[in-house]
């Protein structure tokens with residue numbers, strides 16, 4: 001078997017940076033040290049050698065709002081690799097009444113085209129005995145341990161509190177993790193109808209219909225329900241101080257809660273919705289919507305202080321033509337934005353480049369933390385002997401201007417259009433295969449493999465032990481008084 005050595009770089013992990021060469025064979029890292037040699041040499045002089053990015057939140061070829069998101073596992077994972085991301089976790093989404101295993105079969109079929117490794121989260125879009133039963137099979141035999149619940153999208157994907165509580169309890173018993181899209185769907189539906197009735201039909205009304213309070217309330221509710229049910233909770237696309245505040249408080253009380261901001265919310269703000277070009281504004285419609293600077297500052301502070309754990313994209317790319325389904329009615333604009341190719345360069349530029357994040361913190365929030373939460377560390381998210389050779393060699397001096405004209409994604413625009421980034425991949429390796437060299441793609445369709453995960457121990461074991469220790473117990477009394485007459 002041939003070997004490849006990455007030479008003269010600085011290895012950056014979540015906890016340590018040091019000069020070393022990295023030797024790869026058979027898709028794995030087999031040695032880390034000084035003066036290594038291999039059959040092939042990749043020169044990393046002046047570069048950081050870090051674990052490939054893991055994007056824990058994508059929707060590739062997602063059926064949503066009467067259409068399918070444009071980037072599929074082929075174009076989406078190519079875009080990921082071009083941006084230094086070597087693993088994506090997509091959401092298998094049963095339609096109402098559809099079984100979990102049936103939905104998974106559909107995602108299995110789509111994902112055969114993946115150019116990098118991937119895993120799935122499961123969505124719980126309805127509740128019943130079949131879902132209850134199949135959860136165990138999904139966790140035990142398919143290695144999918146994380147289940148998302150939509151508290152929004154009333155009449156479509158939304159589940160109610162009783163369904164969520166039942167599902168969370170089941171997940172707690174099975175060692176799974178509950179995930180939520182936190183927005184109060186009932187209030188959003190009411191606000192949307194009111195806005196439309198008042199003649200607010202444009203994309204800016206999307207933002208008005210989903211204010212931060214709506215997200216904060218749902219985050220608090222999900223945290224309470226998860227606590228009652230005894231399950232760890234992961235809150236996706238945290239966009240505002242209200243939701244972040246709920247997560248901070250829960251964590252400070254010892255609850256097992258993680259928050260995931262998106263690169264879009266960190267770097268783009270609500271002014272995008274007031275652009276007089278309808279297409280410009282509609283292309284940025286996603287849920288939750290972009291917020292103002294106060295909320296952005298809160299998200300950055302969360303990453304810096306550790307109250308927020310992971311940066312994702314929620315990559316769900318719709319073309320301009322698809323966005324135009326909502327001309328005259330903002331509630332029909334397909335919700336979603338792209339970011340797979342841009343997450344790493346944007347976060348490096350605006351995080352490390354500004355001093356808000358250290359390189360080690362950058363690795364933690366783009367790769368290592370999620371690998372640990374999802375229990376695929378150190379196979380993924382690590383530069384260690386025995387880890388998969390999913391490697392990003394990042395050149396901190398390389399620059400570009402983000403543009404749809406040069407992107408890999410299949411859509412016709414980019415929400416980061418015109419942004420200057422400094423810090424780009426020199427090489428990207430996916431399980432030992434060199435997929436990107438200085439902006440040139442040499443990835444292989446179908447190279448990506450599914451990564452099965454086991455229930456998340458010890459986190460869930462620790463939580464269930466604590467819940468058991470603190471569970472209500474009858475008081476032992478020496479005597480019971482006679483009942484009154």
Ligand code: URP
Pocket residue numbers: 059181237285286287288314316335336337
């Ligand atoms: O607007 C969004 N976020 N679209 C993708 C689906 C979801 O809610 O994650």
Ligand code: ZN
Pocket residue numbers: 181236237287
């Ligand atoms: Zn969502």
Ligand code: ZN
Pocket residue numbers: 057058059314316
């Ligand atoms: Zn999403």
Ligand code: ZN
Pocket residue numbers: 074445
């Ligand atoms: Zn292809």
